[in-house]
Amino acid sequence: MIPGGKFPSLSVFFPAYNDAPSLPALLAATFGTLEAHVEDYEVIVVNDGSHDDTGEILEDLCRRYSPFLRVITHPQNRGYGGALRSGFLAAKKEFVFYTDGDGQYDPGELPLLLKLAGPATGLINGYKLERHDSAHRIWIGNVYNFCARWLFRIRIRDIDCDYRLIRRALLDKIQLTSTSGTICVELVRKLEMSGCHVAEVGVHHYPRLHGSSQFFRLRSLAKTRFELLRLWAKLVYLR
Numbered sequence: 001m002i003p004g005g006k007f008p009s010l011s012v013f014f015p016a017y018n019d020a021p022s023l024p025a026l027l028a029a030t031f032g033t034l035e036a037h038v039e040d041y042e043v044i045v046v047n048d049g050s051h052d053d054t055g056e057i058l059e060d061l062c063r064r065y066s067p068f069l070r071v072i073t074h075p076q077n078r079g080y081g082g083a084l085r086s087g088f089l090a091a092k093k094e095f096v097f098y099t100d101g102d103g104q105y106d107p108g109e110l111p112l113l114l115k116l117a118g119p120a121t122g123l124i125n126g127y128k129l130e131r132h133d134s135a136h137r138i139w140i141g142n143v144y145n146f147c148a149r150w151l152f153r154i155r156i157r158d159i160d161c162d163y164r165l166i167r168r169a170l171l172d173k174i175q176l177t178s179t180s181g182t183i184c185v186e187l188v189r190k191l192e193m194s195g196c197h198v199a200e201v202g203v204h205h206y207p208r209l210h211g212s213s214q215f216f217r218l219r220s221l222a223k224t225r226f227e228l229l230r231l232w233a234k235l236v237y238l239r
Contacts, residue, residue: 006039007114011091011168013044015083016101020053022209023101027061027069030107034068037111043069045101046087049077081176081183088171097165104132104206105163112201113165122170122196125156125188126163126203133208144224151232152189156200159188163203170194182227189235 012030016023027043034041043065047054058071072086087098095117099105105126113124131138145160162184174190176183192198 007037007095007117009040009094010034010038010114011042011044011093011096012107012110013046013087013091013096013098014101015046015048015080015087015098016050016054016058017048017077017080017083018050018052018054019101019103020050020057022103023054023057024061026101026103026107027065031065031068033108033110037114040093041068042091042093044087044090045069045071046083046090047071047073048079048083048086049074079179080181081178084183084187085176088176091168091171094168095165096168096171099163102208104208106204106206109163109203110165112203113163116199116201117165117167118197120197121199122167122194123156123188123191124165124199124201125158126161127156127158127200128161128205129202131205133205148185148228151228152185152236154185154188155192156188156198158200159184161203161205166191167196170196178227178231180224180227182224182231185228186231186235 012034014026023045027045030043034043045058047058055073062069062071070090072090074082074086078086084098088096097110097113099107113126116124131141133141141160145158148154148159170191173194176186176190178186
């Protein structure tokens, strides 16, 4: 923290795919939090090939929040991993925070993570205090979390919680290759392997009010299983 109690330097980004209805409230809450708690900040939205009104909504929001808001547009959908990789590459500040653009996490809880960022801290990861999804999504999420943690020997309790604060210098040292949701496993595994200090804090998870998740479709789950096994061979077995 710098004098005045504000966090010194932070990039915030959101991967967005057909999230037009949730973005105005999400960014309003984000900028309110950043103005109160961060000295030097930027906000980035990665529009990952959306085919709703996300592009038009972001144009209006850029005019409102200029020069602190930037938009990266993928003409075609690159997948969740592709969106995260673009966001990490674009971030310029000392720490990088990201969460999803669907509004299921509250950016107002970001100070909980900022308080845990010490000199040796590389990752502060949220964990869901309670998951507000349908019963089948909760079951699939629990199975996925258990299997991913066991297969990859990951220590954090909730790898499926995309509410993360990361030191950018560490992101510059690791190479991420995943294009799907398995990038979260790859990211956390490589950060833990770096030997950095990792902290965790509970955050609230809210019902999704708009759209639907792409991760829990049968086709996506089959692809995720294949990519997880390929990633496991690379990061655990061959290593």
